[in-house]
Amino acid sequence: MTPFVYARAADTADAVRRARQPGAKFLGGGTNLVDLMRETLERPAALVDVSGLSREIVELEDGGLRIGAAVSNTALAEHPAVRTRYPVLTRAIVAGASAQIRNMATVGGNLLQRTRCSYFYDDDGSACNKRQPGQGCDAIDGFNRMHAILGASDSCIAVHPSDMCVALAALDAVVHLESGAGARTLALTDFHRLPGDRPDIETMLEPGELITAIELPALPLARRSTYRKVRDRSSYAFALISVAAALEIEDGRIKDVRVALGGVAHKPWRAAKTEAALRGRAPSEAAFAAAAEAELADARPLEHNGFKVELARRTIVAALGELTDMQA
Ligand SMILES: Cc1cc2nc3c(=O)[nH]c(=O)nc-3n(C[C@H](O)[C@H](O)[C@H](O)COP(=O)(O)OP(=O)(O)OC[C@H]3O[C@@H](n4cnc5c(N)ncnc54)[C@H](O)[C@@H]3O)c2cc1C
Numbered sequence: 001m002t003p004f005v006y007a008r009a010a011d012t013a014d015a016v017r018r019a020r021q022p023g024a025k026f027l028g029g030g031t032n033l034v035d036l037m038r039e040t041l042e043r044p045a046a047l048v049d050v051s052g053l054s055r056e057i058v059e060l061e062d063g064g065l066r067i068g069a070a071v072s073n074t075a076l077a078e079h080p081a082v083r084t085r086y087p088v089l090t091r092a093i094v095a096g097a098s099a100q101i102r103n104m105a106t107v108g109g110n111l112l113q114r115t116r117c118s119y120f121y122d123d124d125g126s127a128c129n130k131r132q133p134g135q136g137c138d139a140i141d142g143f144n145r146m147h148a149i150l151g152a153s154d155s156c157i158a159v160h161p162s163d164m165c166v167a168l169a170a171l172d173a174v175v176h177l178e179s180g181a182g183a184r185t186l187a188l189t190d191f192h193r194l195p196g197d198r199p200d201i202e203t204m205l206e207p208g209e210l211i212t213a214i215e216l217p218a219l220p221l222a223r224r225s226t227y228r229k230v231r232d233r234s235s236y237a238f239a240l241i242s243v244a245a246a247l248e249i250e251d252g253r254i255k256d257v258r259v260a261l262g263g264v265a266h267k268p269w270r271a272a273k274t275e276a277a278l279r280g281r282a283p284s285e286a287a288f289a290a291a292a293e294a295e296l297a298d299a300r301p302l303e304h305n306g307f308k309v310e311l312a313r314r315t316i317v318a319a320l321g322e323l324t325d326m327q328a
């Protein structure tokens with residue numbers, strides 16, 4: 001590990017000020033960053049510990065929730081308002097990692113966890129444009145079973161590994177940010193980037209910008225929401241495909257719907273074409289399959305991950321079917 005200095009931020013202003021040091025990075029629970037530092041894939045000169053800041057979940061007057069960036073993944077999943085009003089979020093979080101990791105991991109850190117592409121970690125032997133821009137991408141002609149089917153580029157085919165972020169994408173979550181230039185917000189769906197020709201730039205964050213909170217809008221249909229994760233092992237494995245979905249049926253028609261996909265792209269993938277194909281339709285397996293296909297028509301599978309297209313279709317149909325049965 002490369003030497004670094006460590007300081008615990010006293011408050012948001014202190015964190016933002018300390019982040020101006022050359023080579024500074026924020027530290028949440030450390031469950032991803034410290035691993036990457038051990039592998040020397042990350043070499044921060046200074047760590048600004050923000051795990052003691054904003055650990056509150058606040059009820060908003062309009063029925064939404066404001067979740068501090070340092071809230072642990074466990075505390076968020078267990079919060080009564082989340083369990084009852086946004087069950088998709090609880091399910092997504094508990095589908096990830098292990099209880100011990102979820103106890104340490106923070107909301108802010110979860111958004112910024114880095115890809116699990118094995119070529120990214122192999123800095124002795126593999127070319128990776130994310131690690132070193134311009135180097136090439138050994139995954140494209142390599143073993144790409146876990147990689148992207150949507151939104152990839154000739155530079156990078158990695159997927160974003162977070163389960164929590166897939167649920168947040170479906171829930172219209174908003175990310176609150178703070179820097180020396182002031183505060184701003186971004187929709188979660190605009191926070192992460194597609195790889196394009198700069199896969200090393202993964203989000204719209206400016207250097208030194210701090211995530212302070214995530215806001216969930218009041219979303220009554222989210223009371224009937226679910227998360228399905230398909231993976232190689234039933235625990236401690238990242239998603240091959242995951243689906244976050246919420247569905248509201250009125251008078252036998254789909255009044256409103258949210259669908260987001262994980263394991264398919266460099267960012268949590270909001271399935272806007274699936275949603276548009278479903279609004280106003282009568283719920284049925286055929287309608288769900290056609291809506292899934294509307295999204296997956298854009299899929300560009302690679303040599304080893306063609307199975308993901310069919311798996312995504314089936315998982316979307318299963319998730320929406322589960323929500324329909326709840327309302328029968
Ligand atoms: C064995 C293992 C299995 C896992 N399995 C899963 C899984 O199945 N599904 C899943 O979703 N996740 C999984 N994870 C990942 C885990 O969810 C992440 O490691 C965790 O969410 C990261 O949170 P953290 O607070 O520890 O982040 P840290 O490691 O502290 O930080 C991660 C990044 O976020 C930045 N950061 C932290 N807080 C802020 C902030 N407030 N503002 C700006 N930047 C910030 C840091 O600078 C760093 O770049 C797994 C992890 C491990 C080790």
Ligand code: SF4
Nearest residue numbers: 117119128137156157
């Ligand atoms: S897919 Fe992306 S992260 Fe993986 S080797 Fe290629 S450039 Fe690197």
